Amino acid sequence: MPDNRESEVIELVKNFPDCSSKDIFARISFTVSYATIKRILKKLVSEDLLAINGQGKRTRYTISPAYELLQTIDLDNYYQKEIDDRQIKESFNFQLLTHVLNKHNVFTGDELNELETLQDKYRYNIAQLAKPEYKKELERLAIDLSWKSSQIEGNTYSLLETERLLKDKETASGKTKEEAIMLLNHKDAIDFIIENPGYLHPLSISKIEDIHSLLVKELAIDRNIRNRRIGISGTNYRPLDNIFQISEALSTTCELINRKENIFEKALLALVLISYIQPFTDGNKRTARIVSNAVLMHARYCPMSFRTVDSIDYKKAMLLFYEQNNISGIKDIFIKQFEFAVNTYF
Numbered sequence: 001m002p003d004n005r006e007s008e009v010i011e012l013v014k015n016f017p018d019c020s021s022k023d024i025f026a027r028i029s030f031t032v033s034y035a036t037i038k039r040i041l042k043k044l045v046s047e048d049l050l051a052i053n054g055q056g057k058r059t060r061y062t063i064s065p066a067y068e069l070l071q072t073i074d075l076d077n078y079y080q081k082e083i084d085d086r087q088i089k090e091s092f093n094f095q096l097l098t099h100v101l102n103k104h105n106v107f108t109g110d111e112l113n114e115l116e117t118l119q120d121k122y123r124y125n126i127a128q129l130a131k132p133e134y135k136k137e138l139e140r141l142a143i144d145l146s147w148k149s150s151q152i153e154g155n156t157y158s159l160l161e162t163e164r165l166l167k168d169k170e171t172a173s174g175k176t177k178e179e180a181i182m183l184l185n186h187k188d189a190i191d192f193i194i195e196n197p198g199y200l201h202p203l204s205i206s207k208i209e210d211i212h213s214l215l216v217k218e219l220a221i222d223r224n225i226r227n228r229r230i231g232i233s234g235t236n237y238r239p240l241d242n243i244f245q246i247s248e249a250l251s252t253t254c255e256l257i258n259r260k261e262n263i264f265e266k267a268l269l270a271l272v273l274i275s276y277i278q279p280f281t282d283g284n285k286r287t288a289r290i291v292s293n294a295v296l297m298h299a300r301y302c303p304m305s306f307r308t309v310d311s312i313d314y315k316k317a318m319l320l321f322y323e324q325n326n327i328s329g330i331k332d333i334f335i336k337q338f339e340f341a342v343n344t345y346f
Contacts, residue, residue: 002044002049005028005030005032005040006040006043006044006049008028008029008030009024009028009037009040009041009044009050010044010049010050010063010067012024012027012028013050013061013062013063014063017062017063018053018060018061018062019060019061020057020059020060020061021034021037021038021041021059021061022034024037024041024061025037041061045061048064048066048067048104049063049064049066049067050062050063050064050067051063051064051065065095065096065099065100065325066100066103066104068324068325068326069096069100069101069104069106069325069326069327070104070106070326070327070328071326071328072328073320073324073326073328073329075313075316075317075320075329078316078320079316083234083235083236084236086236086323088235088236088237088322088323088324089237089323089324089325090236090237090238091237091238092238092239092240092245092249092276092277093325094249094252096325097249097252097253097256097273098252100325101256101269101273102256102259105262105265106265106268106269106327106331107262107264107265107268107331111331111335112262112264114335114339115264115335115338118302118338118339118342119301119302119342121342122301122302122342122346123300125342125346126346129346134346137345137346138194138303138345140345141303141305141341141345142187142190142191142194142305143159143162143163143166143167143187144159144305144307145186145190145289145293145303145304145305145306145307146162146166146183146186146187146190147159147162147163147183147307148305148306148307148309149186149285149286149289149290149306150162150179150182150183150186150286151311152285152306152309152311152314152315153182153285153286155179155182155183156175156179157172157175157179157180157183158172161175162183165180165183165184166183166184166187178219178220181217181218181219182215182219185214185215185216185217185218185219186215186286186290188214188217189211189214189215189290190290190293192211192214193211193290193293193294193297194297197294197297197298198298199294200291200294200295200298201295201298202254202258203254203257203258203270203291203295204254205225205247205250205251205254208250208254208274208279208287208291209223209224209225211287211290211291211294212224212280212283212287215283215286215287215290216280216282216283219283221280221281221282221283222280222281222282223280224280225243225246225247225250225279225280226243226246226278226279226280226281227243228241228281229241230278230281232278232319232322234315234319235319235322235323236323237319237322237323239276239277239278240277240278246277246279247279249277249279250274250277250279253269253273253274253277256269256273257269257270257273257295263295263296263299263301264301264334264338266295267292267293267295267296267301267334268292268327268330268331268334270288270291270292270295271288271289271291271292271330271334272288272318272321272327272330273288274287274288274291275288275318275321276321276322285318289306292304302338302341302342302345302346303341304334304337304338304340304341305337305340305341305344305345306333306337307337307340307344308336308337308340309333309336309337313329313333314330314333316329317329317330317332317333318330
């Protein structure tokens with residue numbers, strides 16, 4: 001993390017983009033030599049927190065796309081501004097796929113160490129379980145994931161009602177048929193991944209479409225890549241509306257994820273990028289959560305139920321990614337939910 005002096009320099013560049021080193025030196029509040037400012041700038045560029053344009057005396061500094069991706073943003077402060085008052089990236093950012101995420105890792109070393117320690121605990125725990133015990137825990141997680149993933153999308157079934165539906169096919173009174181179908185479809189999709197853990201490896205458009213088809217079966221939702229414009233409530237971000245561009249973005253995402261070596265990074269990118277692209281008319285985030293879990297399960301990593309995540313917090317974290325291409329909110333949720341899954345189910 002940048003120290004106080006470096007953080008001030010970054011803030012100055014944010015407020016005065018395309019500024020020179022002399023501009024920065026003239027505006028800083030702390031007392032140092034111009035040579036020290038040059039060293040700080042060089043360090044921030046080397047760490048990819050700042051980017052440079054031009055050479056020599058014409059060198060100008062801007063915020064690096066990697067900094068925009070990874071900096072910590074407080075969600076409560078961010079959403080104090082109303083939708084039309086927020087300065088956002090309104091259009092889909094192809095460079096995020098082709099340059100930023102292709103070049104940079106989304107987890108810090110400390111974050112990966114934390115996740116790997118949890119994964120080691122998962123490996124140890126499941127080694128102590130007999131097959132029937134492991135299957136029972138996986139079933140419990142699948143019910144919780146079906147419930148929470150549906151709840152995030154507005155489904156009003158309680159967890160207990162969901163368990164009755166999925167185990168005994170007993171529908172809840174006062175609920176719609178569509179709500180029951182959504183939950184049953186979730187369970188079918190999860191069961192499919194459990195039975196076919198390698199199906200989505202390597203990731204491809206057709207395989208993502210297959211998962212989506214399972215999730216929207218018998219619902220009034222179009223299958224396959226959409227060919228019309230859609231909007232997202234709560235944001236002015238506009239997803240791509242051209243079927244060829246949508247297919248290109250999804251294909252590039254699959255290639256990006258397939259190239260990545262770290263399993264946690266693969267799973268997180270699947271979670272955010274499928275949602276960001278919005279390739280289908282509906283069911284995008286549901287599909288993303290199943291695909292993300294499929295990535296984990298293929299590598300024999302602990303799957304996640306997202307059971308304790310607040311639905312509003314989840315939506316806010318995703319909107320932050322849409323609007324600012326910033327992954328800090330959803331990454332925090334990912335880490336906490338992975339920890340919860342390891343400690344709760346296995």
